Amino acid sequence: MLDIQTLCLRAGSFEAKQISFSVPVGGCHALVGATGSGKTLVLETIAGLRKAQSGRIYWFGQDITTLPPEQRKLAYVPQDLALFPHMTVRENIEYGLRMQKNLSSGKHAEIDKLAHSLGISHLLDRSTKNLSGGERQRTALSRALAPGNKLLLLDEPFSALHEAMRRELWLLLKTLQQQYGITILIVTHDMEEAFFLADSVTFISRGSVVQSGNKHHVYQCPKNTEAAKFFGVQNLFSAEVVDLMADKVKLFCPSLGTTLHVTNTSSEQLQKKSAVTVGIRAENIVLKAESSVDESDHLVGANQFFCTVKHIYQKRKGKILLLQPSKGTKMEILLEADIAGDSFGKIPAFFVGQELLISLPAEQLFLFVD
Numbered sequence: 001m002l003d004i005q006t007l008c009l010r011a012g013s014f015e016a017k018q019i020s021f022s023v024p025v026g027g028c029h030a031l032v033g034a035t036g037s038g039k040t041l042v043l044e045t046i047a048g049l050r051k052a053q054s055g056r057i058y059w060f061g062q063d064i065t066t067l068p069p070e071q072r073k074l075a076y077v078p079q080d081l082a083l084f085p086h087m088t089v090r091e092n093i094e095y096g097l098r099m100q101k102n103l104s105s106g107k108h109a110e111i112d113k114l115a116h117s118l119g120i121s122h123l124l125d126r127s128t129k130n131l132s133g134g135e136r137q138r139t140a141l142s143r144a145l146a147p148g149n150k151l152l153l154l155d156e157p158f159s160a161l162h163e164a165m166r167r168e169l170w171l172l173l174k175t176l177q178q179q180y181g182i183t184i185l186i187v188t189h190d191m192e193e194a195f196f197l198a199d200s201v202t203f204i205s206r207g208s209v210v211q212s213g214n215k216h217h218v219y220q221c222p223k224n225t226e227a228a229k230f231f232g233v234q235n236l237f238s239a240e241v242v243d244l245m246a247d248k249v250k251l252f253c254p255s256l257g258t259t260l261h262v263t264n265t266s267s268e269q270l271q272k273k274s275a276v277t278v279g280i281r282a283e284n285i286v287l288k289a290e291s292s293v294d295e296s297d298h299l300v301g302a303n304q305f306f307c308t309v310k311h312i313y314q315k316r317k318g319k320i321l322l323l324q325p326s327k328g329t330k331m332e333i334l335l336e337a338d339i340a341g342d343s344f345g346k347i348p349a350f351f352v353g354q355e356l357l358i359s360l361p362a363e364q365l366f367l368f369v370d
């Protein structure tokens, strides 16, 4: 296991404090957070390029906190890849083994096999200067894996690549992980990448861990408003607690001009009149078919209200609608609804200015006290 225990570090005026998380052997863990939150500094400290102020780093039961980088038995691929431009692809890949004075004829065969697995056999004698982005990534991964270390640290490895190439390399990385039994710690901004590659995630903000755990749990139960925003809860609004019931909490949300019932929430920290934040993912907003809207508006009640369509964005499949609540506080509050292709049977056409009845299902609402 890679076990990071209460790691503290400093770079200039920036401090990362009490960073703790663990990655089981053979697992993949994603370190995520906004730009400047300290992800690279944490990775560099684990790699041994930066000194920890306090805390411990264990890899496979060994305390590696103070070991020099070359004794940590790990591979590190920095954001800029740091390929040697004056060397060929093969010389780059062999570099680590040469440093370890471990380049036997058997190792040459292993490198050929590794290059084959990474699809760069035909590039081995080329200079790294004119490689494409994807070829550079494959070369950097080969160089990292060649010495046979089983812990791979990757700093935003695929961020500069276009979507199709990124997906191809995700699949390649998964295959290599299984083939070579590698444990991976990856820094990424990209939630899709984190969810595709990793089993667990740690979200850090301003140098502190906000939430760490299984990726599904973190996605389904973000700990606070900041984590919710980061994990894709696009719609977040201030509200006030009106009533606490056994199975739900009743809120009033001025910006939406409506009463909301929220289930799936613990009311322990709540009191009547508590200020809270309520949120919903864009894909969980439900549009009601026009035929179900009664002229007397009797359908409009808790969790259901009319909105006007302000903007429509086309997606590859479906649409994003930006909706203004008709009875809200008339501030420029917009709800983002992500309408999948299969909803079009209900409402065949959308247009700006259209009035729609929407529903925010009580069990899909998040409630935060922060």
Ligand SMILES: Nc1ncnc2c1ncn2[C@@H]1O[C@H](COP(=O)(O)OP(=O)(O)OP(=O)(O)O)[C@@H](O)[C@H]1O
Pocket (backbone or CB within 6 Å): 011, 012, 013, 014, 033, 034, 035, 036, 037, 038, 039, 040, 041, 042, 189
């Ligand atoms: N050597 C340094 N001296 C002073 N400050 C530094 C140094 N290195 C990094 N920082 C600062 O520390 C903070 C965290 O940097 P870090 O590179 O870890 O962020 P990050 O989360 O990896 O960001 P990004 O996602 O943009 O790469 C930033 O504010 C950065 O400017």
